[in-house]
Amino acid sequence: MRLDQRRAEAYLKLAMSRCPTCRSEARPRAQNAAFPFCSARCKAIDLGKWFTEEYRVPGTPLAVDQSSEESRTGDGNPEQPEGEPDGV
Ligand SMILES: [Zn+2]
Numbered sequence: 001m002r003l004d005q006r007r008a009e010a011y012l013k014l015a016m017s018r019c020p021t022c023r024s025e026a027r028p029r030a031q032n033a034a035f036p037f038c039s040a041r042c043k044a045i046d047l048g049k050w051f052t053e054e055y056r057v058p059g060t061p062l063a064v065d066q067s068s069e070e071s072r073t074g075d076g077n078p079e080q081p082e083g084e085p086d087g088v
Contacts, residue, residue: 021046 021042
């Protein structure tokens with residue numbers, strides 16, 4: 001039994017995870033409420049990153065690109081200096 005526990009501890013040490021935010025060692029979940037991050041601060045930082053990227057991908061570019069492209073296509077008609085030959 002004890003041996004198993006030791007093995008488990010050794011394994012835990014080997015598999016000690018690193019904080020995805022600052023790359024320092026993150027304590028096991030038992031001692032660390034912010035697991036797998038090293039601290040609550042790093043957890044908050046990573047969450048903020050995800051939020052930002054989520055906003056970027058589906059939201060901003062789609063809405064902006066579509067509306068600007070549509071308005072461009074619509075306004076493209078009156079502008080035709082090359083399409084109107086002078087006939088000369
Ligand atoms: Zn960290």
